[in-house]
Amino acid sequence: MDAVLLAQGALNGVMLGLSYALVALGLSLIFGIMRIVNFAHGEMFMLGGYVAFYLFGTFGINYFVTLALAVGIVGFIGVILEKFIFRPLTRRPEVAMTSLIAAVGLAWVFQMLAVICFGELDKDIPTAFKGIIRLGGVVLTWERFVAIMLGVALVVLLNLFLIKTKFGKAIRAVAEDKEAAALQGIQVNRISALSFGIGSGLAAAAGVIITSIFVVNPSIGGDVILKAFLVVILGGMGSTSGAMLGGLLLGFIESYGGLFFSVPVVSVITFALIIMILIVRPQGLLGRE
Amino acid sequence: MKKAVGYVCLVVILFLIPLFTQHEYILHILCLIGINIIFACSINAILNIGELNLAQAAFMGIGAYASTVLVMRLHLSFWVAMPLAMIVTAVISLLIGFLTLRFKGAYFLLFTFLFAELMRVLLSNFGIGIFGGIPGLTSIPKPSIRLGDLIVIDFSSKTAFYYLILTLVIFTVVVLRRVDKSRIGMIFEAIRQSDLLVESIGISTMKFKVLGCAIGCLFAGLSGSLYAHFVGIITPSDFAIHAVLAPIAYVVIGGIGNVFGPVIGTTTLMVLSNFFLRQFGFFELLLYGIVIVLIVRFMPEGIISIPRRFFGKRRIPDPEEVKTDGAS
Numbered sequence: 001m002d003a004v005l006l007a008q009g010a011l012n013g014v015m016l017g018l019s020y021a022l023v024a025l026g027l028s029l030i031f032g033i034m035r036i037v038n039f040a041h042g043e044m045f046m047l048g049g050y051v052a053f054y055l056f057g058t059f060g061i062n063y064f065v066t067l068a069l070a071v072g073i074v075g076f077i078g079v080i081l082e083k084f085i086f087r088p089l090t091r092r093p094e095v096a097m098t099s100l101i102a103a104v105g106l107a108w109v110f111q112m113l114a115v116i117c118f119g120e121l122d123k124d125i126p127t128a129f130k131g132i133i134r135l136g137g138v139v140l141t142w143e144r145f146v147a148i149m150l151g152v153a154l155v156v157l158l159n160l161f162l163i164k165t166k167f168g169k170a171i172r173a174v175a176e177d178k179e180a181a182a183l184q185g186i187q188v189n190r191i192s193a194l195s196f197g198i199g200s201g202l203a204a205a206a207g208v209i210i211t212s213i214f215v216v217n218p219s220i221g222g223d224v225i226l227k228a229f230l231v232v233i234l235g236g237m238g239s240t241s242g243a244m245l246g247g248l249l250l251g252f253i254e255s256y257g258g259l260f261f262s263v264p265v266v267s268v269i270t271f272a273l274i275i276m277i278l279i280v281r282p283q284g285l286l287g288r289e
Numbered sequence: 290m291k292k293a294v295g296y297v298c299l300v301v302i303l304f305l306i307p308l309f310t311q312h313e314y315i316l317h318i319l320c321l322i323g324i325n326i327i328f329a330c331s332i333n334a335i336l337n338i339g340e341l342n343l344a345q346a347a348f349m350g351i352g353a354y355a356s357t358v359l360v361m362r363l364h365l366s367f368w369v370a371m372p373l374a375m376i377v378t379a380v381i382s383l384l385i386g387f388l389t390l391r392f393k394g395a396y397f398l399l400f401t402f403l404f405a406e407l408m409r410v411l412l413s414n415f416g417i418g419i420f421g422g423i424p425g426l427t428s429i430p431k432p433s434i435r436l437g438d439l440i441v442i443d444f445s446s447k448t449a450f451y452y453l454i455l456t457l458v459i460f461t462v463v464v465l466r467r468v469d470k471s472r473i474g475m476i477f478e479a480i481r482q483s484d485l486l487v488e489s490i491g492i493s494t495m496k497f498k499v500l501g502c503a504i505g506c507l508f509a510g511l512s513g514s515l516y517a518h519f520v521g522i523i524t525p526s527d528f529a530i531h532a533v534l535a536p537i538a539y540v541v542i543g544g545i546g547n548v549f550g551p552v553i554g555t556t557t558l559m560v561l562s563n564f565f566l567r568q569f570g571f572f573e574l575l576l577y578g579i580v581i582v583l584i585v586r587f588m589p590e591g592i593i594s595i596p597r598r599f600f601g602k603r604r605i606p607d608p609e610e611v612k613t614d615g616a617s
Contacts, residue, residue, distance in 0.1 A: 037395055039534075085586055092589050094545055096394065097341060101541045102585045104534045108578030116575070222531070226406065233399045264414035271407040278400060282392055 004137035009255045015144055017251020018151030022206035023224055024231035024243040025158060026199030032175035032238035033195045034090055036099035040081070041228060042221030043110035044200040047074050048207025049216030050114065053123045056212070063128040063212075067150070070208045071201035078200025081106065082193045090192075107221065114218035122215040147209045154205055155244060158198075162240060171195050175238060234274055236287020245285055303455055307448045316447035320519055322559045323454035327461045328512035329539045329551035334465055334505035336545055337474070338498050339481035340393070343533055344385070344401035347408040348506045350528025352378045352513025354412065357429050357523060358419060367432035371514045378510025379503045386499040393484075405530045412525035425524030429517050450519055457515065458552075461508050466548045468504060477501050542584050544591025553592050 027041050051070040055061045061069070085106070089099045129142035162168035173181040174191045182188050203224075211220070231250050235242025253273065257266035277285065307316065328349055335342045342348075356374035359365045365373070389400045413423045420426070431445040432453075444450045468474050476497050479487045484494045517523045526532075536555070543554020561580065565573040588594065 031395065035395070037398060085582065088586065089589060094541075094589065096398075097336070097537070097541050097545060098585050098589045100341070100398075101534075101538045102582050104538065105578040105581035105585065108574050109582065112572070112575035112578065116572075226530075229399060229402055233403060237395055237399075264410055267410045268407070268414075271403060271410070274403060275407075278403075279388070282396060 005259065007136075007138045009259050010252070011138065011140055011144070011148070013252035013255035014248065015148050015151070015251070016254060017248035018148060018155070019206045019210045019247075020227050020231050020250050021244050021247025022151060022154060022209075023203050023228040024235070024247055025155070025240060026202035027225075027228050028232055028235075028238055028240065028243045029171070029195050029202075030199040031232070033171065033192045034082075034086060034099075036086060036090070036095065036103070038086075038199075039100060039103035039225060040106040040110060040221075041103075041199070041203055042223070042225030043107050043114075044074050044078065044203035044221075045207035045210075045224045046114060046216065046218065046221040047077065047110070048204030049125075049211030049220065050118055050123075051204065052208040052212050053118075053125050053216055056128065056208075057123075057125045067205060067208050070204045074204030074207075075197040075201030079193050079197040081200075082196035086196070087189065087192065107225075111218050111221065118218065120218060122217045124215050125212040128212055143213055147213060150205075150209055154202065158202070159240065161198075167191070167194060230270070230274060232284075234277065234284060236284025239284065239286045242284055242286035249285075300459065304452070307451055311448065313447055316451050318559070318563055320447065320451055320454050322556055323451075323458045324512050324515050324519065325536060325539065325559060326458050326552050326555045327508055327515070329536045329543070329555045330461050330465055330548065331505045331508035331512065332533070332536055333540050333545070333548070333551045334468075334508065335502055336540065337469070337477045337481060338501035339484070340390070340397050340498070340502075341537070342401045342502070342505070343398055343530060344405040344408070345505070345509055345536070346528045346530070346533035347405040348378050348382055348509040349513035349516065349532075350408060350412070350523075350525070351381055352510030353517035353523045353528065354420060354426075354513075355510070356514035357426050357517045360430060360518075361426065362419060367430075367518060368434075371511070374514040375507050375510040378513070379507040382503050382506030382509075383499060386502040387495075390495060390498045390502060402530060405528075405533065409525045409529045412528075420525075423525060425522060425527070426517075427522045429521045429523070431521070432518055444518075454515060454519070457511065461511065462548055462552065465504075465508070469548060473497070473500070538581050542581065542588075542591055544593030547593055550591055550593045557592060 023041065023045055026044070027038060030036065030038050030041070048070045051073055052066055055069060056063055056066040085102055086099055089095055089102060092098065127143055129146050131142045133140045133142060133145055160168075162172060170181070170186045170191050171194065173184065173186055174188055174195075178188055181191075206224075207216070227250065231243060231246040233246075234249060235244070235246025250270070253270050254266060257269060261269070281287075306319065310316070328345070331348075332342065332345050335345065352374045355377040356367070356370045359370035359373055360367055385404060389397060389404070392400050412420050431443070431450070433444055434440075434442040436442075442449055444453060469477075476487065476492060480494050480497060480501075484498075487497075488494050513528075516527075535558075539554040539558050540551045541554070542558060543552065544550030558577075558581075562573065562577050565576045569576060584592075
């Protein structure tokens with residue numbers, strides 16, 4: 001196995017890992033604030049992909065403007081869902097069950113709406129950045145290079161937002177302790193709407209970035225949510241750095257595993273690894289009790 | 290007494306249905322509803338210890354595969370294979386239970402999700418000679434009873450299978466109701482409300498949680514075995530994660546906790562979904578999704594709470610509810 005192949009694998013791993021991390025960060029953020037597992041989160045990724053297909057692919061709007069619009073549009077959908085469906089459910093007992101079912105129902109609705117509005121077939125988004133970069137023997141398309149850079153930028157931005165800004169601090173405070181945060185004058189409802197919006201927006205951003213490299217179709221959300229769950233389990237529920245670490249780890253396992261083993265063997269290895277990690281650290285790698 | 294008469298009437302009506310309709314389609318749907326009721330009850334049994342098991346479909350799959358492999362590869366009779374499949378499922382659930390029931394809430398949810406995916410990948414790619422890989426196992430034989438040479442009941446007819454399933458649905462509901470009302474059921478309920486409290490009076494919650502999980506999985510195995518022999522084809526993706534989501538919706542929409550919740554929920558939603566399928570075809574899943582979201586949103590206690598809503602006393606507000614309202 002030569003160094004070039006290993007480096008190539010690493011780059012693919014980083015790209016996959018960052019996109020998994022973006023989706024998982026949103027999922028984790030929403031779980032941290034509202035204590036619900038949002039099964040419809042993958043559909044936000046899918047919607048992001050369709051925004052990219054229509055705005056960038058069909059109407060030719062600038063790639064970065066499309067990305068911002070996708071985050072805005074899908075983020076707004078997230079806020080609406082939080083306000084009218086999930087928030088009322090969190091006021092009742094059995095919220096874990098009811099919110100899960102509501103999210104599953106929503107996922108079906110979004111999938112079917114996508115089939116009806118956009119058709120069942122794969123849609124190919126035109127290449128945004130043509131050409132390749134050569135570093136030694138390693139080949140990287142500009143498209144993938146931009147994807148990696150955008151992933152890093154979004155993760156850094158999110159972390160700065162959570163650490164430095166007032167709203168970010170409020171989000172962390174609510175995740176820590178809802179009542180105590182409310183006593184400090186933080187408007188818990190507004191914060192949970194905000195984090196649902198940001199979480200959904202992040203998934204949409206990942207959708208734009210990834211589907212413009214691959215393709216988008218109505219059922220893509222289901223595959224994405226599976227990966228995001230693995231990442232969240234691996235990294236720890238509600239932990240931002242955990243989602244990052246978990247995402248990258250999963251990206252690397254898949255990328256390198258694919259070099260040496262067949263796909264099912266890679267899945268089994270991934271599961272076995274995650275189960276072993278969980279036996280030692282049930283709360284995930286960076287999660288707290 | 291009044292209640293008992295009601296139950297007996299209901300059972301008699303259910304047993305008489307095939308006399309009024311021999312329509313294949315209706316009997317087919319009724320059989321599937323019955324299998325799903327057993328499965329939904331098994332999910333509910335685990336909800337009774339306060340956990341939601343996303344791997345429940347995987348346990349149904351274990352039951353289905355165990356029963357099929359016993360019948361097709363080892364040439365056992367269905368009547369031996371079915372109880373054996375239930376036991377196999379329960380034993381595997383004991384092992385998984387000891388591993389996963391240390392976790393609670395969302396962690397348990399995600400761990401069981403992991404197990405469900407693992408099962409699907411294993412069944413699709415390993416032991417293909419026995420389990421058939423991704424295409425699964427086909428032409429699974431229908432059970433039959435041979436009493437001497439004269440009486441042969443062949444369950445390839447939908448009517449006969451309907452009676453078999455109906456009997457087993459009643460068996461499931463009766464057994465689970467018995468468990469609910471027993472001392473063990475009371476401990477389950479106590480664990481659901483506060484496992485710390487139960488632990489503090491010297492009861493090993495772990496032991497009872499594993500037991501509760503095994504009881505649930507026993508019936509998941511039963512539903513799997515019935516499903517395999519009724520439908521005749523099983524594939525690994527029949528028991529993947531998406532296969533458990535609809536039945537969880539049956540339980541939640543019927544009403545969590547009570548044995549009759551899953552029965553009512555399954556019947557209502559499956560009838561509705563088949564109605565949508567026939568009326569609107571393509572749009573079925575869209576309407577179904579909307580209905581589920583609306584019911585959960587506006588009736589989170591399930592259909593079983595309707596009579597109470599209209600005729601019963603006002604619900605006493607939950608302390609949790611008051612607290613969050615005050616905080617917002």
